[in-house]
Amino acid sequence: MASLKALVPPKPITLYSSVVCPWAARTWIVLTQANVEFEYVEIDLKNKPEWFLKEVNPGGKVPTLKYGDDIIIESAITTEFVADLFPEAQLIPRDPFLRAQSRLMADRFSEFLFPIYREVYYSGNPGSDAKIFDAIDKFLPYLKDAKPFFGGSDHLTLAEILIAPFLSRIYLVLESGLVGDETLKTLASDPKYEYFNTWAQNILATPGLKGTFDKTANLAWVKERYASV
Missing domain, CATH: 3.40.30.10 (Glutaredoxin)
Incomplete structure (x- = not known):
């Protein structure tokens, strides 16, 4: 730690x-x-x-x-x-298998959820709820024992640090009211996505995120992007 x-x-x-x-x-x-x-x-x-x-x-x-x-x-x-x-x-798991799994988790987030980040953050078009939740469904098997973080860690791991900037910006847009709020409501209320949402909220509450993520500046940047689309 x-x-x-x-x-x-x-x-x-x-x-x-x-x-x-x-x-x-x-x-x-x-x-x-x-x-x-x-x-x-x-x-x-x-x-x-x-x-x-x-x-x-x-x-x-x-x-x-x-x-x-x-x-x-x-x-x-x-x-x-x-x-x-x-x-x-202790940001990288010492166990070689867990280290490999953590890198795989970051890779699968990029594969499944990065396209959602691009749609939501760059164009203001999150697509259908099904598209977002389908991506989460595909990612969840790679989110290993996130209690509260990967592998049961009590603090951020390297894989989550690689993921965190994109995850925080997805949530920023969903919380901003710039797009429909049904997706956020489902993430917060549907038991199927409780595990993912709890993990995400734990990341957003860490010193690494709270000490670096300027919501005001990033939201202004998003609005500027939307205006140019």
């Missing part, structure tokens, strides 16, 4: 990120959840600073993680790097 004591990295860490980027949120969440000391630098994705492109990451993508003098990119890689750097935070 992540210690309440701040974890000091062997080399200084700087995270270049954006509050509205779910990919960058993965690395922000893992650093916050593990209570790591790091510097956060916000990057305006619509107007990326020249110094960022010249001196940090010519590709212009976030997250970009600076570790000492080294640069690490791509969200899954930067997130796993942090988890590996701080084994005391």
Whole structure:
């Protein structure tokens, strides 16, 4: 379990990120959840600073993680790097089988629920309830012993950190009133989806999510997207 004591990295860490980027949120969440000391630098994705492109990451993508003098990119890689750097935070299962299963869970979320995220978050079209619930039905077999988190963990695991930014944004839109609220009502009331919804709500209540997810900024971004569709 992540210690309440701040974890000091062997080399200084700087995270270049954006509050509205779910990919960058993965690395922000893992650093916050593990209570790591790091510097956060916000990057305006619509107007990326020249110094960022010249001196940090010519590709212009976030997250970009600076570790000492080294640069690490791509969200899954930067997130796993942090988890590996701080084994005391216990974000990756020690058991090789559970580790494989946790990675499979993240992969299956991407396969089944990421398309729902894109429809809901990008276009304001969640589709039919059946489409969303069909995706959850397919995902549930890979959500192993989430009591409250994967594998019976009492805190977020790496797989859930990879999933969390997209899950939180799905719930944000469903709760915002921008789309119909029947889906959210079913998630909250149907016993069939109680397991999934409880797991999701537990994720949303963690320090990693509460300390990084700016609902106001992300909702404004969603509304802007909807207006352009």
